[in-house]
């Protein structure tokens with residue numbers, strides 16, 4: 001089973017040509033290379049039942065998304081297929097409605113993503129009218145890099161960070177939007193909406209640019225880039241409430257279903273390979289990453305309402321289910337190296 | 341209900357992190373793994389809970405035991421969302437305090453009951469005034485360390501009152517607390533003589549000032565152009581502050597005040613007939629005119645100027661010098677500018693302007709004078725936060741140098 005949509009370097013160049021080819025040099029705005037407005041072509045459905053809190057967060061996110069379009073040459077949206085990026089791409093669609101989203105999605109495929117995620121990714125990107133760029137660190141994948149033999153840190157470094165940095169460099173993307181939230185983790189809580197990266201993709205947390213109001217300093221030197229986080233001020237609760245209010249479609253892994261797993265200490269680890277020993281347990285995922293490193297939780301929450309109730313009552317913070325985030329400051333270290 | 345956006349500030353060691361931990365803990369906003377971490381770190385230090393450990397995130401901060409950068413925290417207070425910017429107290433990191441306070445509309449200012457008000461307290465209060473915060477809550481903290489003495493509290497409360505009135509805050513709250521023991525944070529605790537509200541009561545009752553009057557200017561944040569079958573369609577993403585822009589509104593575009601009419605509006609991914617500044621706005625005009633990012637639409641033609649005298653907080657690591665050239669982000673436009681004439685720094689002890697000087701030191705507040713390469717419409721920040729604010733950037737290093745507003749700060753308009 002191979003749902004991958006590998007975009008070769010040639011295709012990326014073609015895509016960039018399309019962008020720059022339509023760039024109106026005079027005012028820097030970008031003419032969409034399509035013939036008509038998109039609202040009838042796209043599968044957009046959004047509700048009108050948002051409360052004031054969600055409206056305020058949505059408005060802030062849309063302002064940030066438009067800033068990435070207006071102030072940078074080549075924006076790209078990091079799409080991890082998880083719930084936060086599902087909200088992000090929904091907001092990008094809204095920010096440009098009734099036009100087609102003028103920035104592509106970039107997905108870093110580690111080769112360890114759940115097959116359901118790959119299928120969902122390709123379908124949603126097409127339905128919302130996004131161009132999709134998929135990048136993998138083929139050399140590391142061919143070398144058999146995995147968390148068991150190489151350790152979680154170096155596996156992530158090779159399959160995620162290296163793949164991401166080279167994809168950003170090859171694509172010439174000067175700003176990359178991500179769905180990270182400040183309430184996820186301590187070093188994320190410190191990050192700006194527009195987070196500056198040096199020409200190696202690294203983050204220097206002690207030297208962050210001041211960010212007064214929404215008057216962003218978006219100026220970059222050659223080779224430098226920016227990460228933008230429109231969902232900075234959203235909490236896990238906001239994400240779920242918004243998904244419900246807007247009827248945003250999610251990959252089915254978030255909903256409890258009987259699935260094959262094995263037990264590893266307290267944690268339930270999914271079994272992807274049919275030959276491996278496993279037991280069927282009703283589980284769901286609170287966050288989605290690579291299947292080796294994403295613990296499932298036993299749950300019977302098979303509807304959005306049930307998930308919202310379960311999240312509100314959860315006793316552990318969200319990232320405790322991601323093996324990679326364990327250990328003090330591991331996220332900060334990865335971010336310094338260029339991780340999202 | 342709208343979101344409460346507040347900044348928590350004060351001098352180093354006045355108890356900001358402890359208060360934050362206390363609020364998170366006592367409002368049940370922490371997950372069990374986070375409480376376990378507080379308990380574990382507390383045990384190493386010989387206390388029940390290390391409340392402050394919730395605040396510091398960066399390695400350098402943990403090593404040095406100080407807060408370097410602002411951290412944002414999310415609490416639900418009786419069903420109301422609070423975004424709290426936990427800002428650093430060191431003067432050296434004023435730029436990060438300013439960042440955190442700039443997206444808030446009110447601040448929680450801590451005062452150590454033992455040490456009293458400090459220069460940093462006045463600096464942070466002045467920055468809150470500069471940023472147009474209409475609400476300030478002074479928390480006289482560490483009351484347990486002064487035996488919950490009401491007389492000591494009253495003396496400090498009088499100083500806070502005088503400072504707050506001088507700086508012209510519309511809503512001023514002053515109350516005694518002990519972040520460490522939790523007194524008067526969520527429940528009254530040992531502060532039995534206090535008859536006013538607890539901090540939680542005060543916080544849940546706060547409201548941002550509403551901006552009902554129609555926006556006078558709107559900045560064009562982005563221009564989206566689409567061509568189909570020889571026809572061009574332009575949509576303008578607008579930023580403005582205040583009451584609605586509606587289909588049919590007649591506005592004036594750019595410095596030449598060319599009249600235009602709003603033909604269509606999209607907001608929240610739908611076609612709408614009017615939109616206020618608390619929602620996003622994408623508009624189409626009745627005519628195809630060549631507007632670009634950074635242009636302005638005006639309800640009435642504005643006065644445009646090539647000189648500005650903003651009050652700024654100097655955020656750069658090096659001082660600002662008379663004569664130097666900068667680039668200014670005003671609204672959504674970058675404008676070349678030069679600092680002309682001497683600046684007037686604010687004396688934070690006396691809360692008045694010093695006599696003029698040739699430079700403005702890092703982390704200080706002062707009035708500067710700018711000559712611009714292009715005219716801009718400039719309202720006072722209080723009337724219009726979009727056109728009344730600006731950011732100065734060093735064109736060579738691209739570092740942010742200063743943030744400024746077009747405003748008198750009421751209490752500062754005297755010269756020493």
Ligand SMILES: Nc1nc2c(ncn2[C@@H]2O[C@H](COP(=O)(O)OP(=O)(O)O)[C@@H](O)[C@H]2O)c(=O)[nH]1
Nearest residue numbers: 352353354355356357358392482485518519520
């Ligand atoms: N006695 C007493 N000490 C406090 C109180 N609040 C904070 N402290 C102590 O003051 C010191 C500085 O507090 P911290 O929260 O780190 O201050 P910050 O620098 O403003 O974040 C720590 O030793 C705290 O335990 C209080 O209400 N009473």
